[in-house]
Amino acid sequence: MEPLTPGHLRVPGKTEPTDLIAQARAGDTQAWGDLYREFAPAIFRFCRRALPSKEDAEDATMEIFMKLREKLGQYDTSRSFTAWLYKVAANHCWDALRRRKARHDKDMEDVDELPLEAPEPNQLERLIEERTSEEVRKALDKLGARARMALVMRYYSDMSYDEIADALGVRRPFVGVVLLRARHELRQALGENSPLAVGGAR
């Protein structure tokens, strides 16, 4: 089976299209078009996972690329282009979610104050065994915006804890807590109406 990657990104051994990036930075519209076609599917999927609807994701993708084009001159070529791309995308989606006030109240709660109950290991194993990717994606829709955003940043675009902390505006040590809480929320969503529900008790 071919390895799954976000679009054409992060394929082991595949280098970033530096020539294309350089040409696009120099104002070559053809190169920009190629760059867009190269990365648009990945960014659209990122937005699709992070935002509540397909239409939102489509709009966000267009807006992100417009932003990218404007900011292309500011891109530091010594750093990863894909990382920069995802940083812009994550910031845009998170801003959009905040603007729309799409978050539930629970997202505003202090992550410090709510203790989490550790799952029963065998039960967690069974839950993971039983659930499909599609079910996980559906369950993602039930999560709060911050939990969802954190999971997408971590497991879709493989962003570091520092990058996630920066995008979500939390201190770096809390990123783990945010991710763990997101997983608990996800398990609860996956286990709804099912005896497989594990952990997540608050």
Place this chain on the structure above:
Amino acid sequence: MNGTANQNNNHPDEITLLMYVERQLDRDRAQDVSRHTQTCERCLILLRALDRESRLLTRSMLEEDEPLPARLAEFHAKVKRSMQWIWGVVFATALLGVYLLYAGYIEPWQRQFEQAGFDGTNLLSLFVFQSAFWKGWQSMFSLVEIVAMASFAGFGLFLIRRYLKRGSALAVVFATMGLLMATANPAAASEFRKGESVQIHKDEVINSDLFAMGDQIKINGTVDGDFFGFGQNVEVSGHVTGDIICFCRSLRVDGQVDGNVRDFSNNVTILGTVGRNVTSFADLSTVESAGKIGHTLMTFSNNLIVDGSVGRDFLGFFGNATIDGSIGGEFRAKGRTLSIGSNASIGGKATYEGDKPAEVSSSAKLSSPLQFTKTQHRSQLQRGPGYYIWRIIWAGAWILLGLVLIGLMPRFAVETVEAAERYGAALGLGVLVFFGVGIAAVIACITIVGLLLGISTFFLWIVSLFASYVVAGAVVGRWILGKAEEHWPLIGRMVLGVVIVVVCTGLPYIGGWIRFAVWIWGMGAIAIAVYRRVQPIIAPNIPSMPGGPVGTPLPPTTTVSPA
């Protein structure tokens, strides 16, 4: 870091295990966890479960469950620039359309009206700009103005809100309202009278425009301005120096009116003198023998009697008419029956179109014989070749329009066709747009919101009315040939569909209803597509394709140290 329990027996808590899986622990703590999991089966199982959970998450995220939408196939800023360019073309085309409309229709009519002696004014002046027809509405309908202005400001804000922060948007709204207020002509001083019975006594003089509302309105005195009447029975036996504009059941003018009379009533009777023109929309219009109209009479009446005199031209559309007075200028009439009595005189050319020839008294004084044209009543089943030629021409026109629209706005065309396939929404919104936009355009025209905006809105409404055939055609084509979003296949389907739609709308009896359905369907689809462009709908989550069960190894983003 806290938030977890389970520290009994020195088991690492869940977050520590998670961070170990994610390789976020420092070396010493990672080694502690590694040592612990070599001896603690429970923690090892949890560690593996967390790792499998990470893999499941990664797989779920990365699976390509839906393709890139068509509208994202190319860089959108490019499309946006194109769109801006297209809007420029559309605007230029609109201007051209307005010019052609003016040059092709309004100006010739204007010339005809001028030749017909309509006071040397042009048609636009007659109806809109200079005429008293609209005068006074602004002050009378101040509430309508405010509502309309707020509606349009809201609509404008709705369109641009994505590009404005709240504060600046409010500033724009208030600035616009202020500008409208500042540039609007201040309403002239006016007198308002309201009551069951409103009367201006014989010696009373109103030195301004008069607005009167009531069951019985009598003007026995003088109104030095325009008179606006809204009531059951309106009687003017005094003197009005301006115009009379009346919406009532019955209007009777005994006195003197120096300006025009514009009347919308069940019956109107002119017994006195009207200095300028009379326009009536009534069931019964009568110009008694004592009645005098200085300039022209234009009437749309079921029954018409003209025993008095009309200084210049006559233009009438009626059921039955009797002319026994004098017409100074040209006579143009269309109706069912016309009788010209012995006392009648017509100074100019006389034409009449009706079901049967007019009965003309031999004593009537006509400067030239009355030219009669029989009205053609053709059954829907008796269509001449001209009808079919015109249908073909129209079909060609719609196909051409479709080619242009799809060529200029390929993505928007696809989105519109997809919107049209949401039948309920498209038809529902279509009804709203079909009627609502027309009403909004009229409100814009009659208030200070502006004639230009009203005409522009109306023009866009007309364009979408025409484009609705293209939309309906494209969907019908997709029904037959299957879905396609590429350029030429979509055009092929549109052409086939338009031909079918044109044939269906030309069917006897039901064709009209099909045409109406096509209009509202197409307009609704266009409205949905436009709406989605300016504000995407928060749609319910779309189910994705099923993925496989967990188990297939993936290139891990994280790894677990061997236990």
